[in-house]
Amino acid sequence: MTERVVIDNAHIATVDADDTELPRGHVVVAGNRIESVGAGPAPEGLEGVTRHVDAAGRLLTPGLVNTHHHFYQWLTRGMAQDSNLFDWLTTLYPVWARIDEEMTYAAALGSLAALATSGVSCAVDHHYVFPRGAGDLFAAEVRAAAELGVRFAPARGSMDLGASDGGLPPDSAVESTDAALAATAEAVDRWHDPSPGSMLRVAVAPCSPFSVSTDLLREAAVLARDKGVRLHTHGSETVEEEAFCRERFGLGPTDYLESTGWLGDDVWMAHCVHMDDSDIAKFAATGTGVAHCPSSNARLAAGIARVPDLLAAGVPVGLGVDGTASNEAGELGTELRNAVLVNRLGPHREKALTVRGALRLATMGGARVIGRDGELGSVEPGKLADLALWDLSGFRHSSIADPVAALVLGAAAPLTLLLVDGRPVVEDGRLRTADEDRLARLTRAEARRLARLAGLTG
């Protein structure tokens, strides 16, 4: 018999096409899918109910989708504290070049734990540092996501443009073009699950225009389309990147990426801060998506992305925390607030992004960006049961009448429950699928081991 979970009495923000909200509604989950959503209590007499949640004082939203991250950076947080992107990268590349499989596994657990406890049910990771002889780093993060039970979209990254070829990373941190392509193809063949309801979809993800050769970009796009998987990279993050592209290729980042086959509705790029009207029009015309990372952009003084203009043009936009070396908290829940605040500092001021618009970015927006809006991103019958039930009953939120405003503008809200594929991953604010104290010890030990290996400590 199908097992059912019934949630009653919740304020439900469905994030459907009409932004329907049900002030005291119910959701019935059957197996790994949402069976019904409606006003008032759930129908009586349902069979196979294994759990009944009285969600009074709670807000139910779709599970959040994090569209950009670098899990391994969990071990290098708090470094290069006052740098811009290029200085930050050149400080950290030599440290990252020492990561191994156990470090990657620990860092992925830490990153995923921070995401899940902040409402994320589906997480992208962009991993692009593969030191020779370091072990199977991609498998390590797949193992971590499976253990925690988070829906996963690992993007097999790569860098082949070392300093001796005019790139930014040191030669010790890059792969050869052929090795990167072969390993990327192998990762897709081994791990990508295209089936409906998939818990694991792989993307192809050379790192950025200043760390990857033109050949690798071009060949990676061909590879991804041959295999039927999505493409992800960084684009237009800083003025320094734009200057690099203009000097080396005679083109801005968007035109350069377009020339290598990197615009399309199967592509999403992180940041897209420094875009002119023509760049935005190209993204809109091709359906290329954007992972907006407001905290990271602020931390690295990159600038403010033109999110209101991107949205007005019809560009798919999701939210991302980015790697935790540039966003130490690594929580997507608080990124909704930061998206509203940062965008209101731009030219559109208070009209830049609404509170509910921020929730949409983090849910349907993210699902669209990763090509899964048919299955994820809203609370509607037939969709996968990835649901976040936020506890707004405590003193931090209870005096705010509008639950969505309490979530987006208020303090980081604890989760009563996070369901992923119908299974509980977080309950009463704590991870259910891992021991948080063990995670704290493990990630600290691995961060210290990395610092020692990189010569930062004795």
Ligand SMILES: [Zn+2]
């Ligand atoms: Zn990034």
